Amino acid sequence: MNENVRVDVRLTVWVRGKVQGVGFRWWTRANALEIGGLSGYVSNLADGRVQVVVEGDRSACQDLLVWLRDGDTPGRVDGVTEIWDVPRGGYEGFQIR
DSSP: OOTTSOOEEEEEEEEEEEOSSSSHHHHHHHHHHHHOSOEEEEEEOTTSOEEEEEEEEHHHHHHHHHHHHHSOOSSEEEEEEEEEEOOOOOOOSEEEO
16 A cells, blocks of 8 residues: 555544543644644543544544543543544534534
8 A cells, every 4th residue: 555645534532531621622622733634623521531533634643643642631641542434524623612
């Protein structure tokens, strides 16, 4: 496979830990914008997790996932669960919800 071929994907991530009330959504959006070429959103869930839905090139999505797992994030990340899928579209930019 040619490594230069762009493959668009949808990545949904649930982040567990001390991730609400610590600037985690703002920081996630800032990193998504810095990586570039990503659209989607980040939101708090009622159970204390943060959900990230992102679409874009697979390598860019992978960069954000690595950051969510291993980066110097605000708060404390105890675990990350992800699902990869085909993109559905409908997002303009990367939003905080």
